[in-house]
Amino acid sequence: xxxxxxxxxxWAVSGQSVLHxxxxxxxxxxxxxxxxxxxxxxxxxxNTADGRRKRPTGGSSGWTCQFxxxxxxxxxxxxxxxxxxxxxKVDLFDEQGAPHTVWTGIDPTKDLNYFTxxxxxxxxxxxxxxxxxxxxxxxxxxxxxxxxLIGTEQ
Numbered sequence: 456x457x458x459x460x461x462x463x464x465x466w467a468v469s470g471q472s473v474l475h476x477x478x479x480x481x482x483x484x485x486x487x488x489x490x491x492x493x494x495x496x497x498x499x500x501x502n503t504a505d506g507r508r509k510r511p512t513g514g515s516s517g518w519t520c521q522f523x524x525x526x527x528x529x530x531x532x533x534x535x536x537x538x539x540x541x542x543x544k545v546d547l548f549d550e551q552g553a554p555h556t557v558w559t560g561i562d563p564t565k566d567l568n569y570f571t572x573x574x575x576x577x578x579x580x581x582x583x584x585x586x587x588x589x590x591x592x593x594x595x596x597x598x599x600x601x602x603x604l605i606g607t608e609q
Contacts, residue, residue: 464532467491467520467584467602491520496536496600499567517544517587518599525550525580526606530573531557533586538597539564544587545572549579567600577606 470491531545542562546554558572584604588597 461603461605463526463529463607464603464605465522465524465526466493467604468523469521470602471519471521492601494534494601496534496567496598499536499539516590516597517585518602519583519585520602520604522582522584522604524608525582526604526608527579528557528577528581528604528606529575530571530605531584531586532603532605533564533570533572534568534600534602535562535564535570536567536598536600538588538593538595539566539568539570541588541590541593541597542570542586543589543592544585546585546587547577547581548583548585549577549581554585555579555581580608581606 468491528547531547533542533545535542540562542564543559544556545558546556548554555577557574557577562570564570581604584602586599586602590597
């Protein structure tokens with residue numbers, strides 16, 4: 456799978472639930488920290504190895520993911536593993552912490568798959584991504600297995 460071994464890609468090293476605005480630590484079932492590292496879910500559906508929204512519907516929620524090194528980004532890959540199709544917005548944060556929206560719209564993802572957002576190379580470096588989910592667009596729990604940032608240091 457190209458995405459798992461992309462030489463310009465890096466997987467999130469930490470995650471924070473946007474819903475609760477508190478740092479998640481450890482690898483508790485369904486915590487935001489479960490959406491870090493390489494993809495590890497093999498089947499579509501609710502899985503304790505994913506990060507997920509605590510309530511299945513009602514408003515919006517998401518994750519802010521941190522990456523090891525800042526890069527000039529060109530792509531984000533979100534591996535959705537339950538409730539696919541709920542992503543409505545992707546923001547990158549520059550080195551001063553200002554958000555930059557790189558995508559908004561309707562997520563076409565179905566089943567266990569990657570939602571990929573490609574965009575022109577950012578003029579700023581980023582090591583933080585926010586993925587926003589509309590929790591009322593798709594039934595059931597929304598789960599993210601992994602988030603990958605693609606870019607170059609130069």
